[in-house]
Amino acid sequence: MSLPATFLAEAERLIPRERRFDDPLSTLAFGTDASFYRLIPKLVVRVESEAEVIALLKLAHAERVPVTFRAAGTSLSGQAISDSVLIVLGDNWNGRDIRASGEQIRLQPGVIGAQANAWLAPFGRKIGPDPASINACKIGGIVANNASGMCCGTAQNSYQTLAGIRVVLADGSVLDTEDPASIAAFAQTHGALLERLAELGRQTRANTALAAKIRHKYRLKNTTGLSLNALVDYDQPLDILSHLMVGSEGILGFISAVTYDTVPDHPHKASALIVFPSVETCCQAVPVLKRQPVSAVELLDRRSLRSVENMQGMPEWVKSLSDGACALLVESRAATQSLLHEQLAQIMASIAHFPVEKQVDFSEDPVVYNQLWRIRKDTFPAVGAVRETGTTVIIEDVTFPVEQLAAGVNRLIALFDKHGYDEAIIFGHALEGNLHFVFTQGFDSPEQVARYSAFMDDVAQLVAVEFGGSLKAEHGTGRNMAPFVELEWGADAYQLMWQIKELFDPTGILNPDVQLSRDPQIHLKHLKPLPAADEIVDKCIECGFCEPVCPSKGLTLSPRQRIVMWRDIQAKKRAGTDTTELERDYQYQGIDTCAATGLCAQRCPVNINTGDLVRKLRSRDAHHDKTADWLAGHFATALKGTRFTLLAADTARRLLGAPLLAKASRALHRRAGLPLWSPAMPQAAAPIHLSEPLADARPRVVYLAACVSRAMGPAASDEERMPLIDKTRALLEKAGYQVVFPAEQDNLCCGQPFASKGYPAQADAKRQELIDALLKASRGGLDPIYCDTSPCTLRLIQDGLDPRLQLHDPVKFIRKHLLDRLEFEPQDKPVAVHVTCSTQHLGEAQGLIDIVKRCTSQVVIPEGIHCCGFAGDKGFTTPELNDHALRTLKDAVQYCEEGISTSRTCEIGLSSHSGIDYHGLVYLVDRVTRPRAAP
Numbered sequence: 001m002s003l004p005a006t007f008l009a010e011a012e013r014l015i016p017r018e019r020r021f022d023d024p025l026s027t028l029a030f031g032t033d034a035s036f037y038r039l040i041p042k043l044v045v046r047v048e049s050e051a052e053v054i055a056l057l058k059l060a061h062a063e064r065v066p067v068t069f070r071a072a073g074t075s076l077s078g079q080a081i082s083d084s085v086l087i088v089l090g091d092n093w094n095g096r097d098i099r100a101s102g103e104q105i106r107l108q109p110g111v112i113g114a115q116a117n118a119w120l121a122p123f124g125r126k127i128g129p130d131p132a133s134i135n136a137c138k139i140g141g142i143v144a145n146n147a148s149g150m151c152c153g154t155a156q157n158s159y160q161t162l163a164g165i166r167v168v169l170a171d172g173s174v175l176d177t178e179d180p181a182s183i184a185a186f187a188q189t190h191g192a193l194l195e196r197l198a199e200l201g202r203q204t205r206a207n208t209a210l211a212a213k214i215r216h217k218y219r220l221k222n223t224t225g226l227s228l229n230a231l232v233d234y235d236q237p238l239d240i241l242s243h244l245m246v247g248s249e250g251i252l253g254f255i256s257a258v259t260y261d262t263v264p265d266h267p268h269k270a271s272a273l274i275v276f277p278s279v280e281t282c283c284q285a286v287p288v289l290k291r292q293p294v295s296a297v298e299l300l301d302r303r304s305l306r307s308v309e310n311m312q313g314m315p316e317w318v319k320s321l322s323d324g325a326c327a328l329l330v331e332s333r334a335a336t337q338s339l340l341h342e343q344l345a346q347i348m349a350s351i352a353h354f355p356v357e358k359q360v361d362f363s364e365d366p367v368v369y370n371q372l373w374r375i376r377k378d379t380f381p382a383v384g385a386v387r388e389t390g391t392t393v394i395i396e397d398v399t400f401p402v403e404q405l406a407a408g409v410n411r412l413i414a415l416f417d418k419h420g421y422d423e424a425i426i427f428g429h430a431l432e433g434n435l436h437f438v439f440t441q442g443f444d445s446p447e448q449v450a451r452y453s454a455f456m457d458d459v460a461q462l463v464a465v466e467f468g469g470s471l472k473a474e475h476g477t478g479r480n481m482a483p484f485v486e487l488e489w490g491a492d493a494y495q496l497m498w499q500i501k502e503l504f505d506p507t508g509i510l511n512p513d514v515q516l517s518r519d520p521q522i523h524l525k526h527l528k529p530l531p532a533a534d535e536i537v538d539k540c541i542e543c544g545f546c547e548p549v550c551p552s553k554g555l556t557l558s559p560r561q562r563i564v565m566w567r568d569i570q571a572k573k574r575a576g577t578d579t580t581e582l583e584r585d586y587q588y589q590g591i592d593t594c595a596a597t598g599l600c601a602q603r604c605p606v607n608i609n610t611g612d613l614v615r616k617l618r619s620r621d622a623h624h625d626k627t628a629d630w631l632a633g634h635f636a637t638a639l640k641g642t643r644f645t646l647l648a649a650d651t652a653r654r655l656l657g658a659p660l661l662a663k664a665s666r667a668l669h670r671r672a673g674l675p676l677w678s679p680a681m682p683q684a685a686a687p688i689h690l691s692e693p694l695a696d697a698r699p700r701v702v703y704l705a706a707c708v709s710r711a712m713g714p715a716a717s718d719e720e721r722m723p724l725i726d727k728t729r730a731l732l733e734k735a736g737y738q739v740v741f742p743a744e745q746d747n748l749c750c751g752q753p754f755a756s757k758g759y760p761a762q763a764d765a766k767r768q769e770l771i772d773a774l775l776k777a778s779r780g781g782l783d784p785i786y787c788d789t790s791p792c793t794l795r796l797i798q799d800g801l802d803p804r805l806q807l808h809d810p811v812k813f814i815r816k817h818l819l820d821r822l823e824f825e826p827q828d829k830p831v832a833v834h835v836t837c838s839t840q841h842l843g844e845a846q847g848l849i850d851i852v853k854r855c856t857s858q859v860v861i862p863e864g865i866h867c868c869g870f871a872g873d874k875g876f877t878t879p880e881l882n883d884h885a886l887r888t889l890k891d892a893v894q895y896c897e898e899g900i901s902t903s904r905t906c907e908i909g910l911s912s913h914s915g916i917d918y919h920g921l922v923y924l925v926d927r928v929t930r931p932r933a934a935p
Contacts, residue, residue: 003042003085007063011045014055019046019090025585028568029561030086033070034133034543036392036441037078037479038528041068041086046554048090050168050256056087057254058172060509068511069250071109071138074544075145076395077478078526079249079514087254089140091554091887094864095257098123104163106178106259109140112548115863117265125262128156131474132377135603136545143258145476146223146247150296151331153432154221156263159229159246164259167245169252170505177242178259194237196503200496201240204231210492217489220399221432222470223247224477225485225515226497244500249476250511252504266333268340269295271369272362275305275327277355282326283406285351286430289330290402292350293343297430298329298376301409304425305375307382313371317358325357326409328430329376331369332362340364379427380438381605386423387440389538392530395438397475398463402433408469411462412437419455434473443527453524456484464488479526482517531571536613537563539606546600546610551869551885556589559600559610565590566613591617593881595871596756597837618758628759632766635707636746642711646684649677650716658717675876680911682712682904685723688745698738701817702777703729704770704807705741706789707749708904715908718917724904728788728810731926735821742770742777750795756872767795771802781805786813788920790902791872794838810902810921811844814851822929830858831924832892832899832916836906837867851921852900855928862892870909886913900924 011020021027021044031040047053060067068082071089093110102123107116113134117126129142130149137147143165148157164178173189176182187194205211211232218229230243245252276282282299289297302325309318332347334340344362363369384393400408409426412435416424421439428435442448463469464487471481471488486494501516502508513522532538546559557565565586572579596611622628631638653661658679665677688710693700705725713723720727729739742748748770751763778785781804787793793809801807808816833852835845852859869875869885890913893899899918901907910918 003065004063007059007065008043010059011043011056014052014059015045015047019048020044021046023585025565025582025589029557029564030070030088031081032528032542032560032564033073033075033078033080034541035076035078035081035478035480036394036443036528037081037526039081039083039526041082042084044086044088046088046090048092050174053087053168053254053256054172054174056085057168057170060085061171061507064507064509066509066512068514069140069144069254071140072112072133072136072544072547074133074137075141075478076397076475077472077480079145079476079478079511080141082511089138093140103262104259105262106164106257107139108257109138109143109255111139113137113139113142118863120262121265124265124267126265127260128152128161128263129158133543133545136548139258140255143246143255144249146227146474147476148221148474150298150429153429154218158258158260159227159243161261161263162242162246162258163261165242165245165255166257167242168254168256170507170510174256175241176257177238183238193503194241197237197240198235200499201231201235201237204228204496205235207492210496213490213493216468217470220401220470221429221434221473222399223474224470224472224481224488225493226252226500228493228496231496247476249478249515251501251515252510264335266335268335268337268364269331269333269369270340270344270362270364271329271331271372273327273329273360273372273375274351274356275321275325275358277322277357278324279326279409280406281354282328283409283430285328285354286405287402288350289328289347290431292347293332293334294330294347294431295333296329296331299409299426299428299430299435300327300329300376300379301413301426302326304379304427307425308375308378311378311382314375315360322357329372330362337364376427379425380436383423383425383438383440384541385539385606387539388442389532390444390530391440391442392528393438393541394441395436395475396459397434397436397473398459399470399473400433400435400463400467401469402431404467405430405433408433408463408467409435412459415455415458415462418458419451421455432473433469443529449524449527456523460484460487477515479513479517479522481523482513482515483520483523485516529567529571531567531574533563533567533570534613534616536616537566537608537610540604540608541606543605545603545605546608549599549603549866551595551867552593552881555881555884556593559608562590562594562610562614563608590614593878595837595867595869595874595881595885597867597871599837599840599867602840615755615758615760618756619760620758622758625759628754628757628762632754632762635749635766636744639707639711639746643684646682646712649681650683653716669879673877675873676879678908678912679717680715680908682715682908685709685711685713685725688725688741693740694738696738698736700740700783701732701737702774702783702785703732703739703741704748704774704785704787704792705745706787706792706904707753709788710746712904715911715917718911720917720919720923724788724920724922727920727926728786728922731818731922732786734926734929734931735818736931740777740783742773744773748773750792752791752795753872755795767799771796771805774805774807775802778805784808784813784817786810788922789904790836790838790842790844794841797842809839809842809844811839811848811851812842814921814925815844815847818925819854821932822925823932824854825928825930826854827856827928828858829856829898830860830896831856832860832862832896832914832918834865834868834899834901834906834910834918835861836901836903839902848902848921852924855924860893860896862889864888865892868906868909870906872905875905875909882909883913886910889913890915898924
């Protein structure tokens with residue numbers, strides 16, 4: 001059924017065309033969240049203000065059009081999808097107000113959880129909720145799902161740490177519980193609603209059996225159904241309303257802002273892994289540990305340990321654990337190291353009488369405790385990585401009373417065996433009796449769906465009825481558990497939830513069939529297919545963890561959406577459906593606007609680099625092999641051509657002036673697709689003048705100047721006039737090195753330009769040619785090699801470098817070889833730092849920041865910018881990608897006079913969009929250093 005014409009007409013008036021999506025590609029891409037359900041919205045609207053939300057809700061209310069809100073779409077139970085109107089948060093929901101030295105923070109719903117903690121870190125505080133998805137999920141979803149995590153338990157979740165909230169109800173009315181004027185106005189217009197809430201609270205508290213059940217349920221971790229504890233914990237209607245919004249999953253209103261009471265973020269921590277010989281012994285230790293000063297206790301059953309035992313860095317003894325073994329990963333945190341040591345002694349003494357099969361003692365060493373936590377965090381992806389293509393990974397989330405945890409674990413294992421889920425694993429937050437179990441499931445046949453249905457019926461009966469636990473501890477009810485809410489809560493509580501829903505949303509437009517549904521089979525409908533698409537991405541579980549670092553998200557598609565669409569195209573092709581139009585749209589949205597830098601792989605639980613798929617697709621469409629062969633064989637000539645083009649562009653600038661040239665260039669780019677010129681465009685660099693190495697006592701360094709460094713000098717407007725190669729050579733010589741260059745340098749290339757355009761054979765040939773030249777120049781690997789551009793360094797290292805070569809990017813070389821040879825005299829000027837994608841892949845991000853901190857007392861790292869989107873030459877050919885990725889840069893660096901990076905092409909885009917000049921790291925280091933005096 002289509003949307004009403006009056007709704008569509010008014011929506012067109014309210015929301016600009018570029019923020020309304022109704023084409024098949026966009027609606028399918030947005031119809032996917034992290035759950036195993038899929039609905040295709042008829043209209044997707046990206047909202048940028050509360051006023052737009054109010055107007056849309058008033059319209060939807062009047063026209064009875066269902067709407068669903070979406071923040072990050074990392075929810076696991078089907079909360080963030082719609083077959084009607086999907087309202088997605090845009091860029092302008094990132095506001096924050098830090099109060100009382102970090103003791104409170106007010107946040108808009110578009111803030112990523114980890115970013116909120118980054119803002120609070122200088123105050124030694126953090127928000128209470130700590131979901132595993134905190135690097136991707138947003139505050140709106142965290143509150144709407146009452147998400148918790150490993151450390152927050154039931155004491156520090158959104159419900160318990162809520163200090164204030166601003167909401168928009170279904171009729172478009174607004175209430176801000178921190179604004180007296182808003183409260184007074186709401187009382188005037190919605191007095192009946194407030195009185196009804198107060199009455200429901202009185203009735204609930206007077207029903208002693210129901211009140212006792214509610215208190216019991218929220219002694220446990222519980223997100224099944226609405227937060228009925230609001231009716232017994234509070235008697236004031238505003239308090240009831242605000243706490244009902246927590247965990248409401250978008251069925252009561254839109255959360256426009258939330259204020260948290262923050263919690264301490266203690267700096268000292270230690271972790272231990274203790275393996276017990278049986279589930280019973282392991283679970284018996286949990287109530288003992290719950291009384292100790294622990295911040296987290298994670299349970300891992302033998303199956304979960306087995307799923308990661310072969311991963312790199314795992315202790316060898318994990319493989320030899322007994323079949324019944326069960327482990328606890330324990331963490332303790334404290335304000336001081338001495339207090340931490342007291343706590344560790346107390347914890348170990350408390351469980352000393354339990355038999356232990358193996359253990360890793362408490363360690364404060366980051367290498368050790370990060371490895372221990374990797375065991376826990378890698379269990380879920382480990383199951384996902386080995387699943388059969390076409391199946392999905394389901395992670396369920398239940399709570400048993402802690403005193404019955406052992407029995408609950410064993411009964412779950414028995415259900416796995418009964419229903420044939422041999423790969424299923426159990427892990428979870430033991431202090432709360434909260435267990436996650438992960439299994440793989442296909443939905444391609446009625447038999448598979450029936451198997452899943454029977455299993456879930458048994459799980460619901462076991463957890464909710466036999467053990468009196470909760471079927472959803474922290475992942476939200478969604479569609480997944482909506483049919484089981486009454487089974488868990490009973491008829492009285494269930495009807496109370498419906499009364500609340502109808503009080504807030506009388507027309508039923510807010511997220512129908514989520515949390516509360518009249519359809520007992522809703523959890524078996526709209527199941528998401530995961531068809532085979534390409535082996536590079538077939539393991540994708542569509543979690544969305546990749547999205548925050550993607551430069552094209554919001555412009556076109558994110559990595560998750562690229563995979564979703566490619567899966568759909570391949571499935572349609574196999575079914576004989578014409579995909580011509582879809583593939584045409586995908587060419588631009590999925591392929592042309594992908595930076596292919598691979599940052600998504602760093603965030604992906606199963607290490608998928610969507611850029612690899614894009615490069616493969618570009619290779620499929622690359623039909624100029626002869627041209628690529630010629631360029632590879634005549635690279636020096638091509639480099640001269642680049643210099644000539646830059647010289648011609650600069651001549652045009654001198655003749656026409658920069659403003660007129662920029663205007664003409666934009667017109668030619670729009671009409672003919674010619675590369676875009678900007679004032680940050682480099683001038684041509686002079687060729688390198690090679691000289692024979694001198695026979696002196698100085699240590700040698702081989703200088704690999706990237707092709708962009710050999711072609712591109714400073715921009716005409718840049719205050720720095722010395723080309724990068726000359727500046728680098730001067731710095732290396734200042735540090736006492738003799739600088740040598742490989743022979744035939746202008747013919748050399750790492751192959752990156754060919755790889756990014758889809759010509760892997762030519763790319764590999766150039767790479768090998770360069771490696772051979774470096775071996776010769778470095779005297780068989782005797783001399784270290786300095787590469788002045790981090791993307792080239794990464795390209796050479798990625799596929800395995802000859803072990804004889806000592807290759808360094810600028811950060812690594814300065815860090816390892818120059819710091820001891822130079823005296824630093826820091827400047828007192830703020831410097832912006834851009835950590836390139838390649839620097840992140842090389843593991844040198846913190847190294848870069850640390851070096852800049854030696855050079856200046858004021859380091860600015862613009863938040864939210866992970867990749868600049870220039871992507872080699874995309875800044876010239878697809879400048880909108882660079883524009884979008886750096887749309888917030890200028891405001892972030894407005895007080896800086898200079899920016900620093902390690903990629904010449906990235907610096908072009910950064911300079912264009914920031915209003916300041918970005919240079920290579922060596923410019924700053926050279927400026928603030930002098931040779932260290934001999935001892």
